[in-house]
Amino acid sequence: MSDLIRMNASDLVEAMNAGQVSSVEITQAHLDRIAAVDGDVHAFLHVNSKGALDAAAAVDAQRADGQSLSALAGVPLGLKDILASKGLPTTCGSKMLEGWIPPYDATVVTKLRDAGIPILGKTNMDEFAMGSSTEHSAYGPTHNPWDLERIPGGSGGGSSACLAAFEAPLAIGSDTGGSIRQPAAVTGTVGVKPTYGGVSRYGVVALASSLDQVGPCARNVLDTALLHSVIAGHDPRDSTSINKPVPDVVGAARRGDVKGMKIGVVRELSGEGFQAGVQTRFDETVTLLEGLGAEVIEVSCPNFPHALAAYYLILPSECSSNLAKFDGIRFGLRVGDDGSKSVEQVMSETRAAGFGPEVIRRIMLGTYALSAGYYDAYYGQAQKIRTLIAQDFDKAFAQVDVLISPTAPTTAFKIGEKMADPVSMYLNDVATIPVNLAGLPGMSLPIGLATEDNLPVGLQIMAPAMADDRLYNVGAAIERELLSKWGGPIWAQAPELAGA
Amino acid sequence: MAEALMKYDEAIANFDPVLGLEVHVELGTNTKMFCGCSTVFGAEPNTQVCPVCLGLPGALPALNRIGVESAIRIGLALNCEIATWCRFARKNYFYPDMPKNFQTSQYDEPIAFEGYLDVDIDTDEGPKTFRVPIERAHMEEDTGKNLHMGGATGRIHGADYSLVDYNRAGIPLIEIVTKPVEGTGKYAPEVAKAYVSALREILRGLGVSDVKMEQGSLRCDVNLSLRETPESKLGTRSETKNVNSLRSVERAVRYEVMRHAARLTAGERIVQETRHWHEDTGISTSGRSKEDAEDYRYFPEPDLMPIAPSREWVEELRANLPENPAVRRTRLTAAWNISDLEMQNLMNAGVLELVEAAVSAGMNPDAARKWYTGELARVANERGVEVEELGVTHVELSRIEALISEGALNDKLARQVLDGLIAGEGDVDSIVAGRGLAVVSDDGPLIEAIDAALAADPAVVETIKSGKLAAAGSVVGAVMKATRGQADAARVRELLFERLGVSE
Numbered sequence A: 001m002s003d004l005i006r007m008n009a010s011d012l013v014e015a016m017n018a019g020q021v022s023s024v025e026i027t028q029a030h031l032d033r034i035a036a037v038d039g040d041v042h043a044f045l046h047v048n049s050k051g052a053l054d055a056a057a058a059v060d061a062q063r064a065d066g067q068s069l070s071a072l073a074g075v076p077l078g079l080k081d082i083l084a085s086k087g088l089p090t091t092c093g094s095k096m097l098e099g100w101i102p103p104y105d106a107t108v109v110t111k112l113r114d115a116g117i118p119i120l121g122k123t124n125m126d127e128f129a130m131g132s133s134t135e136h137s138a139y140g141p142t143h144n145p146w147d148l149e150r151i152p153g154g155s156g157g158g159s160s161a162c163l164a165a166f167e168a169p170l171a172i173g174s175d176t177g178g179s180i181r182q183p184a185a186v187t188g189t190v191g192v193k194p195t196y197g198g199v200s201r202y203g204v205v206a207l208a209s210s211l212d213q214v215g216p217c218a219r220n221v222l223d224t225a226l227l228h229s230v231i232a233g234h235d236p237r238d239s240t241s242i243n244k245p246v247p248d249v250v251g252a253a254r255r256g257d258v259k260g261m262k263i264g265v266v267r268e269l270s271g272e273g274f275q276a277g278v279q280t281r282f283d284e285t286v287t288l289l290e291g292l293g294a295e296v297i298e299v300s301c302p303n304f305p306h307a308l309a310a311y312y313l314i315l316p317s318e319c320s321s322n323l324a325k326f327d328g329i330r331f332g333l334r335v336g337d338d339g340s341k342s343v344e345q346v347m348s349e350t351r352a353a354g355f356g357p358e359v360i361r362r363i364m365l366g367t368y369a370l371s372a373g374y375y376d377a378y379y380g381q382a383q384k385i386r387t388l389i390a391q392d393f394d395k396a397f398a399q400v401d402v403l404i405s406p407t408a409p410t411t412a413f414k415i416g417e418k419m420a421d422p423v424s425m426y427l428n429d430v431a432t433i434p435v436n437l438a439g440l441p442g443m444s445l446p447i448g449l450a451t452e453d454n455l456p457v458g459l460q461i462m463a464p465a466m467a468d469d470r471l472y473n474v475g476a477a478i479e480r481e482l483l484s485k486w487g488g489p490i491w492a493q494a495p496e497l498a499g500a
Numbered sequence B: 001m002a003e004a005l006m007k008y009d010e011a012i013a014n015f016d017p018v019l020g021l022e023v024h025v026e027l028g029t030n031t032k033m034f035c036g037c038s039t040v041f042g043a044e045p046n047t048q049v050c051p052v053c054l055g056l057p058g059a060l061p062a063l064n065r066i067g068v069e070s071a072i073r074i075g076l077a078l079n080c081e082i083a084t085w086c087r088f089a090r091k092n093y094f095y096p097d098m099p100k101n102f103q104t105s106q107y108d109e110p111i112a113f114e115g116y117l118d119v120d121i122d123t124d125e126g127p128k129t130f131r132v133p134i135e136r137a138h139m140e141e142d143t144g145k146n147l148h149m150g151g152a153t154g155r156i157h158g159a160d161y162s163l164v165d166y167n168r169a170g171i172p173l174i175e176i177v178t179k180p181v182e183g184t185g186k187y188a189p190e191v192a193k194a195y196v197s198a199l200r201e202i203l204r205g206l207g208v209s210d211v212k213m214e215q216g217s218l219r220c221d222v223n224l225s226l227r228e229t230p231e232s233k234l235g236t237r238s239e240t241k242n243v244n245s246l247r248s249v250e251r252a253v254r255y256e257v258m259r260h261a262a263r264l265t266a267g268e269r270i271v272q273e274t275r276h277w278h279e280d281t282g283i284s285t286s287g288r289s290k291e292d293a294e295d296y297r298y299f300p301e302p303d304l305m306p307i308a309p310s311r312e313w314v315e316e317l318r319a320n321l322p323e324n325p326a327v328r329r330t331r332l333t334a335a336w337n338i339s340d341l342e343m344q345n346l347m348n349a350g351v352l353e354l355v356e357a358a359v360s361a362g363m364n365p366d367a368a369r370k371w372y373t374g375e376l377a378r379v380a381n382e383r384g385v386e387v388e389e390l391g392v393t394h395v396e397l398s399r400i401e402a403l404i405s406e407g408a409l410n411d412k413l414a415r416q417v418l419d420g421l422i423a424g425e426g427d428v429d430s431i432v433a434g435r436g437l438a439v440v441s442d443d444g445p446l447i448e449a450i451d452a453a454l455a456a457d458p459a460v461v462e463t464i465k466s467g468k469l470a471a472a473g474s475v476v477g478a479v480m481k482a483t484r485g486q487a488d489a490a491r492v493r494e495l496l497f498e499r500l501g502v503s504e
Ligand SMILES: [Zn+2]
Pocket: B032, B035, B036, B037, B048, B049, B050, B051, B052, B053, B054, B170
């Protein structure tokens, strides 16, 4: 058991069941790895050593006791710092919540704890999940383990980087416009944004309520599916949660059979703006799928080019309201309360000091878009686009079982490269945003390295609502072929990190 | 700074008032609108809170179905249409008593709309029914409460610091908004009062709220504008807040009519503003100007699903509504054989339910009315509380009545028993025993007292004997005084005439 940190979660569970290794040993190995490399990667904002080892010891005792355990019991995990976790700091990457310890657990966190999954720590993210690079974290950027000068994607760059750096075998992300999938793509990992309502949002600090969805991240399709099945399911505390059985994602991930499936390539999600090396790998994957017996056809989603614009009205509108509660009155940062100022002044100074520039930009945009006289032209219009995009998907899924596209238009860009140009940063999510607007599930999985920069390229798979299992079925089929083609996982091609 | 007022009659002679009433009702659900916290009034501050109603990061609302059901029942009782599909909306503004800095409310899609309420008022031409049109009834959540500490007035000005109690935050509210109420003429104050009173009666009958104005479970805002004639377009209105008693509703309307009229006559314009009503001084003062109206940036609440009450559910709720209060009044007026005026007295005293409960428990309607509109109403009024808050039950009243008809109590003693009940001294019989209130039925002490009274006033003996029986009153009075009211006056009179050998 020398290389615990590079093992799949499913293999770790088998090893634990066989008595070859304990959860404490696995958890300690990952904590050691964090200690060794996270100074360079900065995937974690808070490391929960004692809590993780205590949870691991408890699982080991239960396993020794012969108790029936969850499919991932004892496998540790990195938790995005957007989920409220009792007794653990939850900052959302913002100064606004520095030092805040939630008095309650998000439903997903409760499920993780109940499943015996030790929480290694809280992972870095763009402040309040606003960004595509994790550079907007108030606590400094996360670095891509494939090239430390590059971004690990965002907003959930900490969750993707901790997987790529072998600091954790599993991670939880949240995806509002691509924050799970784009980081997965640029770090050579797997991430799934489930169907909206498939996983509870209770305790997930809201960015845009109608778009946010929590999802699983791992280094392979099956591990992702196992984690998906742990966190998914109806939650009465979340009114938008769907009260239906969770699709059999684990069965689909074990199956991986696309023979006879119809797969659609979205015409509007290619071409201009997409890096050549990304397009090449994507085209190869189409050929691969055809070789596996799938029928691949091109479909058109004519309203997708408007998705980004609609998204950047709906998201700021909702976030301007969601983030109003950060006022320094009940929790988190308070600035200027020297006894001489009015409550309004203290609120105002607190918000000016606590929010970073990207957050302020989006609050301003949203406040404007919802204002009397502008509502119909902006928010109202954006909602109409949203309906049209959902209709595009409906028409497409009348023809095909799943849709595919590159996840991100480019591989990981350099830290600092796009900070001065918000719009070019926003364009990174052009392919991932449509499924959020329509509430559908999407996966990103690695399909190779771009020849021009040797950096990972991601494939996005999209499915109808509550057909999350199709993502795993198609993803597993592709993964199996690529593993045999490469002779091992993609990360075997990654450079070794210093300090390891 | 008192503002100029025009005499009411003069104001009405020159202007036509238009009313608008916004009533907030706190529902009596066990739990809050979007979380499981208790709604019981008067708990220690911030003990009935959770992540949801504190607006902690990540918390989400889950809708209280009983809240929705109550809203629909209120809508139906107010003759409203019930939406087939509606949503909550966020009303965004910053205020420390509002945990999320937005209020979850309803905006352009209320659950109930287009209704009316008929109210009865007394006019110079006799009783009249007036129809108040209702625009909407919608659901929302209450805010917390700011407590301003250190100042003299409890208001924010002059306070050293403020505390916030979030126990009230998230309690379900129904806001009931009238359309502009036109055509009331000089009866605008009476219509306003009758509307709130009738609304309270309906809500109490539905059992959806305790409708206690003094505890804030029913809160009223009065909008008023004047125009030159009923044909003119609507004038600028003022919104008077905190009008929290029936009497104040009437007074606030009257005050605003007089204030608007004075301003308009002086050529000044009416500022669209919210005004604060002062119960103690009976005037309103200027609050926030609405001319630079706050933009609430309403948008549909994405954390809650739309509400689509099925028609079957709505019809089931309609079928199970309690009897309409007006219909009930007509029925009871006939059953008890009382006049409209007597029924009105019961209504005004707010004791109709109590009398009905007493009668259905077997008490004589006249006796029940006598107690509730008489002594109990007087004491309640004196103490500024509702009659039911005195805690005197019909079981106890029935016992008092029984003792009176047995001759064991007279009216005066009965009132003392009542005092004892209100003071919590126990049940009727123990108060009678404890206070020594039994009527003196032994003739011995009475005859002694009569003899003493006659001795003190020898002249009266001859007067009575000469046939002027009315003179007996002074003797009876003296005897009653001597026995501290515990004598039966009729028996004293009998004994007196016996003693003097006079027959009535
Ligand atoms: Zn609560």
